[in-house]
Structure formats: structure tokens, C-alpha cells
Amino acid sequence: MKYKFLALFFLGTLLSCGDDNGTETKEELLSEINYLASNDVISNPERGFMHHWAVESEGTPLNIVSLNSLKNENVTIINRIYYLDLFKDKDLSAEQLNLITSDFEKLRTAGIKCILRFAYNSNQDESDAPLSIVERHLDQLKPIVTDNADVIAFVQAGFIGSWGEWYYTTNNLTSSExxxxxxxxxxxxxxxxxxxxxxxxxxKQEFSGNSTPMDAIVGYGTSDVARIGFHNDCFLASADDYGTYQNITEDKNYISKEALYVPTGGETCPPSGVPTSSCETAANEMSLLKWTYLNLDYYGPVLTVWKNSGCFESFQKKLGYRLILKSASLKSETAGNSNFELNVTLDNVGYAPVYNKKNTFLVFKSVSDGTLYKKPLKIDIREVIPNVNYKLNESVNLSGIPEGQYKLYLKIEDSNSTISNKPEFSIQLANRNTWDADKGMNDLLHTLTIN
Structure with missing residues (x-):
């Protein structure tokens, strides 16, 4: 009896020491994965080169064939400008409102988003509309833009002056008030x-009464200040981009910090003779100011310089965000109904962060029958800012997932339920052999056994 007691004592001691001191068990074996970055041009939502497609009042709607063809150019956004020249003194017509609604429907079908602008003329010698008409038109547009917010990437303020560029007004709309x-x-x-x-x-500074860049607490919120970004329609045209900047160094530093949270984009225009559009200068400016989109249709000679100099493709890759998987440390086996520790390192090698909220999931795909199980993650993908390693460390509860083998995926989808399951609106990470185009998710190249 004495020897039986001692044997049980030593067995209990051995088991206790193994648990308390972290003795490696089969369940705790980790796979260390280093991912390979892709060198491809990748189409991702709300970023990159865009096309400028304007339409006159009650004009021709978007064409689904033309929208679908954008995929061949790696274009995912268009600058849709509606000229409201017929309505400077009256309500928008039903035909005009139907045109806009129809366009949004086609964008959704094609997997494209728009950067939206409204204006009253496309000639500096023509008039715009009085404030009362502008406000009335916005009231008319409210239900349409509310219902179709899912396919609006950003909005350029517009309405004021020729081309909606807040200049050349005939109704005193450029007064501070x-x-x-x-x-x-x-x-x-x-x-x-x-x-x-x-x-x-x-x-923006006049509107907010503040010239100090916002911090993350404000920037990731939805206050008025947190929603105001910048578009520059004379990028690289002169030292001050034709009056875009008053104090060049201070203004650029201000935008650089603000653009951690709000988008910067626009187009080039005819340079004033200063050689500001070289590849090196353009790359430095885009990086500093965190450019997220750029007009592919204007100004042609500047774009030609980039193409002939060999940097155009680099800009295709780096405009906006370019997120990559760098490494992961993941368990190979775990118990059912336990927590799985997700440890992944991400980087952003693009010029800008993601600006619109996304929903991110860890997806478990059954090896045996392909069933998918999605587990929401807490990560705010907007916080993966350029050139800073981001540690994605989360504990994921496995309840509801049966025993078996599962391939793991990261899915970063649109926050709007209307398009969340459309792969065109999900984010593809810039890695080799990881993208599942049918499901819009990224393969973590790891198989987990749940016992």
C-alpha cells in the first residue's frame, strides 16, 4: 500500500510540474510562417488610379460593360461628377435623381466605388447656384446617398464655383460663411x-478653427473634423500647387499627419515650368501626403513622364494602402471549444492607410467538406499605417466549430452588409499564393486540427 501511494504521488507531481512550467505538449506546438510578398499590381477597393467620368444634367448613365472593363486596368474607383447646370434655380428633376440612382446600382453590380462630386458648370465663365439651391439639392440627394453609401468611397465637397473646385463663384459662395x-x-x-x-x-482649418492636426482619438471617430479630408486638383503643378498651400512646409506637414485618418487624392494639372513631376519627386510627395487615389485621365503629359520613366507601375502598386502578411506564429492543434491564439504580423507598404472601416474575420475552412466558419476579430484595419509593423494578436473562441482539420484565412470585408460578401469589395493582401478570389479572403497557409 505504501509503494502504491508513492507511485501515485510521483505521477501527480510529474503532471503538475508539466502544466505549471509550460512543458511543451502536442497542443502547444507552433508553426512559424514567413510569408512572401507579391510584386503584382493588385486591385483593391477605394484606392489607386481612377477614371474621371463626368456627366451633364440628365445625361447618359454609366454603362455596365465599361465598368466591368475597368478590371483590366486594375481600376476600382471612378470620379463621378454630376453637372447640375439645368437646375441652378430649381429642384433636381426626377430624371436627374433616377440617373444618379441608376449609376449607383451599376457600380454595385460591377464591384466599383465612386468618388463623388457635384457642380453647376464646367467653364469658369459660367455661373453656379445660390446657397439656398445648393442646400435644397442636398436635401433631395440625401435619401439616395444614404441608400447607396456602400458604393461611395469619398465625396469631394463640390457645388461651389466652376467644376465644383471652390473658386470662380458667381454667388459669393467662397465667403467664409x-x-x-x-x-x-x-x-x-x-x-x-x-x-x-x-x-x-x-x-478645413477655417471650418474647425484649428490648425493642429488631429490625433487618433479624434481621427478614428465620426465627428465633423474627423470626416474632412483633402483633394488637390493641381498636384505637382508648381511649388505651391497653384495656391493649394499658403505656407508650403507647414501645410504639407499638417496634411501628412491628418492623412493618417482622412484621405488625400486628386489629379495633376499643367506644370508651371518647374520640374516637379519627376518620379522621385512624385514618389516623395505621395509618400509624405499619403495619396490614396489619382486621376488616370488628367494631366496626360505628367502621366506620360511616369510611364516613360518606369515609375507608373510602382505608383499603381503603392497609391493608397498595400497590406502584406509578414509572419505568423500559430498552433497546429488545439482542443475544441477552447481559444485559438492568432499571432500575425502585418505591414503596409503603400502610401496611405485604409480610410473606411472594414470588418475582419478569421475564417476556418473545413478540409473535409469546405464548410466555412467565420469568427469576428477586433482589429481596426485602419490602424495598419504605412511602414509600421502591426501585431495582430487576438484570442479567438472556437465554440461552434466541430472537431476536424481547417485551413485558416483572413477576410477583410466591407462594413456594409449589402456588399460584404462581394469579393471585389474585400481587401487582398499583397502576398504570393494567398488570395482566394472566389471568397475574397487571404490564405494564412496554415492548417489547424481541432480535437
Whole structure:
């Protein structure tokens, strides 16, 4: 009896020491994975080169064939500008409103988003509309943009002056009071998730009464200040981009910090003779100012310089975000109904972060029958900022997932339920042999056995 007691004692001691001191068990074996970065041009939502497609009042709607052809150019966004020249003194017509609604439906079908702008003319010698008409038109547009917010990437403030560029007004809309009124109305009408871009940093500073860049607490929120970004329609045209900047160094530093949270984009225009559009200069400016999109249709000679100099493809890759998997440390086996520790390192080698909220999931795909189990993650993908390693460390509860073998995937999908299951609106990570185009998810190249 004495020897039986001692044997049980030693066995209990051995088991206890193994648990308390972290003795490696089969369940704790880890796979260390190093991922290979892709060198491909990758189409991802809300970023990259865009096409500028304007339409006159009650004009021709978007064409689904033309929208589908954009995939061949790695284009996922268009700058859709509606000229409202027929309505400078009256309500928008049913035909005009139907045109806009129809366009949104086609965008959704094609897997494309738009950068939206409204204006009253495309010639500096023509008039715009008075403030009362602008506000009335925005009231008319509210239900349409609310219902179709899922396919609106960003909004350029528009409405004021020729081309909606907040200049050449004939109705005194560029006064501080009227600019503020138009911007307030835009912020009121468009859903809080949508960001509004103004033409210069000074316009935002005048509106907010503050020239200090916002921090993350404000920037990731939905206050008015957190929603105002920038579009520059004379990028690289002169030292101050034709008046875009007042104090060049200070203004650029301001935008650089703001653009951690709000988008910067636009187009080039004819340079003033200063050689500002070289590959090196353009790359440095895009990196500093965190450019997320750029017009593919204007200004042609600048784009030609980039193509002839061999940097155009680099800009295709790096405009906006370019997220990559760097490494992972993952268990190979675990118990059912336990927690699985997800330890992944991400990087962003693009010029800018993601600006619109996304929903991110760890997806378990059954090796035996292909069934998918999605587990939501807490990560805010907007926080994966350029050139800073991001540690994605989360504990994922496995309840509801049966025993078996599972391939693991990371799915970063649109936050709007209307398009969340469309792979065109999910984010593809820039790695080799990881993208599942049918499901819109990224293979972590790891198989987990749940016992």
C-alpha cells in the first residue's frame, strides 16, 4: 500500500510540474510562417488610379460593360461628377435623381466605388447656384446617398464655383460663411461613415478653427473634423500647387499627419515650368501626403513622364494602402471549444492607410467538406499605417466549430452588409499564393486540427 501511494504521488507531481512550467505538449506546438510578398499590381477597393467620368444634367448613365472593363486596368474607383447646370434655380428633376440612382446600382453590380462630386458648370465663365439651391439639392440627394453609401468611397465637397473646385463663384459662395454652410450641409446629408474632401488645408482649418492636426482619438471617430479630408486638383503643378498651400512646409506637414485618418487624392494639372513631376519627386510627395487615389485621365503629359520613366507601375502598386502578411506564429492543434491564439504580423507598404472601416474575420475552412466558419476579430484595419509593423494578436473562441482539420484565412470585408460578401469589395493582401478570389479572403497557409 505504501509503494502504491508513492507511485501515485510521483505521477501527480510529474503532471503538475508539466502544466505549471509550460512543458511543451502536442497542443502547444507552433508553426512559424514567413510569408512572401507579391510584386503584382493588385486591385483593391477605394484606392489607386481612377477614371474621371463626368456627366451633364440628365445625361447618359454609366454603362455596365465599361465598368466591368475597368478590371483590366486594375481600376476600382471612378470620379463621378454630376453637372447640375439645368437646375441652378430649381429642384433636381426626377430624371436627374433616377440617373444618379441608376449609376449607383451599376457600380454595385460591377464591384466599383465612386468618388463623388457635384457642380453647376464646367467653364469658369459660367455661373453656379445660390446657397439656398445648393442646400435644397442636398436635401433631395440625401435619401439616395444614404441608400447607396456602400458604393461611395469619398465625396469631394463640390457645388461651389466652376467644376465644383471652390473658386470662380458667381454667388459669393467662397465667403467664409457660405463655405462653412455648404460644408456643414454636406456633413449633415452624407452618412457619418463617409468622408468629405475639401480643396485646400486652409478650408478645413477655417471650418474647425484649428490648425493642429488631429490625433487618433479624434481621427478614428465620426465627428465633423474627423470626416474632412483633402483633394488637390493641381498636384505637382508648381511649388505651391497653384495656391493649394499658403505656407508650403507647414501645410504639407499638417496634411501628412491628418492623412493618417482622412484621405488625400486628386489629379495633376499643367506644370508651371518647374520640374516637379519627376518620379522621385512624385514618389516623395505621395509618400509624405499619403495619396490614396489619382486621376488616370488628367494631366496626360505628367502621366506620360511616369510611364516613360518606369515609375507608373510602382505608383499603381503603392497609391493608397498595400497590406502584406509578414509572419505568423500559430498552433497546429488545439482542443475544441477552447481559444485559438492568432499571432500575425502585418505591414503596409503603400502610401496611405485604409480610410473606411472594414470588418475582419478569421475564417476556418473545413478540409473535409469546405464548410466555412467565420469568427469576428477586433482589429481596426485602419490602424495598419504605412511602414509600421502591426501585431495582430487576438484570442479567438472556437465554440461552434466541430472537431476536424481547417485551413485558416483572413477576410477583410466591407462594413456594409449589402456588399460584404462581394469579393471585389474585400481587401487582398499583397502576398504570393494567398488570395482566394472566389471568397475574397487571404490564405494564412496554415492548417489547424481541432480535437
Amino acid at each position: 457660405n463655405k462653412k454652410a455648404v460644408l456643414e450641409k454636406l456633413l449633415e446629408v452624407f452618412p457619418k461613415e463617409i468622408k468629405i474632401q475639401v480643396r485646400t488645408p486652409q478650408y
